[in-house]
Amino acid sequence: MHAFQVWLVAAINAHTPVADLMRTAWAWPIVESLHFLGLCLLVGVIGTFDLRLLGLARRVPIAAVHRLIPWGLLGFAINIATGALFVLTEPDQYIYNSSFHLKLLFITIAGLNAGTFYLTSYRRVFGPTALLDAPARARVIAAISLCAWIAVIICGRLITFYRPGPCFEEATSLLLICAP
Amino acid sequence: MNIDPFLVWLESTALSQWVVGSPSMFAFPGILALHAIGMAFAVGTSVALDLRILGVARGIPLAEMRRFMPILWTGFWLNAVSGILLLIGYPTKALTNPVFYLKLVLIATAMVLLVRTGRRAFGEAAELDASMSRLRRLAIASLVCWAGAITAGRLLAYTYTRLTMSH
Numbered sequence: 001m002h003a004f005q006v007w008l009v010a011a012i013n014a015h016t017p018v019a020d021l022m023r024t025a026w027a028w029p030i031v032e033s034l035h036f037l038g039l040c041l042l043v044g045v046i047g048t049f050d051l052r053l054l055g056l057a058r059r060v061p062i063a064a065v066h067r068l069i070p071w072g073l074l075g076f077a078i079n080i081a082t083g084a085l086f087v088l089t090e091p092d093q094y095i096y097n098s099s100f101h102l103k104l105l106f107i108t109i110a111g112l113n114a115g116t117f118y119l120t121s122y123r124r125v126f127g128p129t130a131l132l133d134a135p136a137r138a139r140v141i142a143a144i145s146l147c148a149w150i151a152v153i154i155c156g157r158l159i160t161f162y163r164p165g166p167c168f169e170e171a172t173s174l175l176l177i178c179a180p
Numbered sequence: 181m182n183i184d185p186f187l188v189w190l191e192s193t194a195l196s197q198w199v200v201g202s203p204s205m206f207a208f209p210g211i212l213a214l215h216a217i218g219m220a221f222a223v224g225t226s227v228a229l230d231l232r233i234l235g236v237a238r239g240i241p242l243a244e245m246r247r248f249m250p251i252l253w254t255g256f257w258l259n260a261v262s263g264i265l266l267l268i269g270y271p272t273k274a275l276t277n278p279v280f281y282l283k284l285v286l287i288a289t290a291m292v293l294l295v296r297t298g299r300r301a302f303g304e305a306a307e308l309d310a311s312m313s314r315l316r317r318l319a320i321a322s323l324v325c326w327a328g329a330i331t332a333g334r335l336l337a338y339t340y341t342r343l344t345m346s347h
Contacts, residue, residue: 036219040219040227042224043224044221044225047221048225048228051248056248056251057244057247057248065240067236067239157212
């Protein structure tokens with residue numbers, strides 16, 4: 001994994017036109033603001049749906065709340081795009097950052113969890129026999145979703161406190177968390 | 181009005197020095213993380229309400245959106261508390277920066293818009309039809325205010341002129 005991380009940082013090569021644009025006076029703060037807006041859209045919409053599955057506003061059909069989801073996906077797309085701009089500009093600050101590693105892990109968990117929802121609960125939640133209350137499995141998935149996205153926010157916010165310094169000795173962790 | 185003595189005093193308090201100086205991840209980094217979580221639920225839920233007013237997910241009875249408002253208010257108060265702690269940590273950084281006051285004004289405006297929206301959206305269905313265009317204007321203004329507040333908040337890290345009184 002260490003060799004892969006080193007290769008990745010070199011491959012991204014921070015001197016691309018994108019990186020040069022990101023280093024202009026206001027580009028970084030503006031893209032950060034967009035990343036925060038995308039985060040609100042994502043967590044606001046997905047969180048609202050998760051809370052409905054958990055029993056909030058139970059008189060509202062679950063399928064009706066689900067109509068909001070494309071806007072949550074838009075928030076996710078905004079954040080993949082803006083997040084990629086940060087990584088493409090300062091690759092070593094992210095590829096060697098333990099908080100960023102954890103953030104990616106929690107995004108993966110949230111994604112697999114959402115996939116599980118559509119694979120296992122879709123028919124029971126949206127089908128013709130759908131009930132006012134989501135089945136227990138869907139509730140567990142909703143709770144995992146909320147926790148995973150909150151963990152993503154925490155890890156994202158903490159990235160700046162885990163900036164990698166230079167490596168002084170042979171790293172023994174699974175992933176490199178210092179810049180060789 | 182010279183607030184410098186007040187800033188010097190505030191920065192000398194134990195709470196301020198804990199927020200800024202403690203090596204614990206529960207101090208400054210933890211408070212920042214809470215501030216981001218509160219933002220996500222306050223602004224995110226407000227945005228979900230605005231989207232519903234603007235025509236997304238019409239299957240949700242508008243009045244039922246009120247069930248999600250406690251989430252919004254929880255996020256708001258979480259951010260009021262975490263924001264005050266961050267302000268106690270770096271009072272000079274915020275209070276000497278005009279962008280900070282812009283952020284506060286935008287948040288206050290967004291919350292006033294929310295209360296007005298709630299009065300109309302969660303009221304009787306009969307009076308709702310007549311006020312739908314007014315509700316849409318409130319929703320668009322709300323989205324603009326939140327986008328501005330978030331941008332102003334993010335810019336605080338780049339636009340301050342004094343970090344602390346001793347700097």
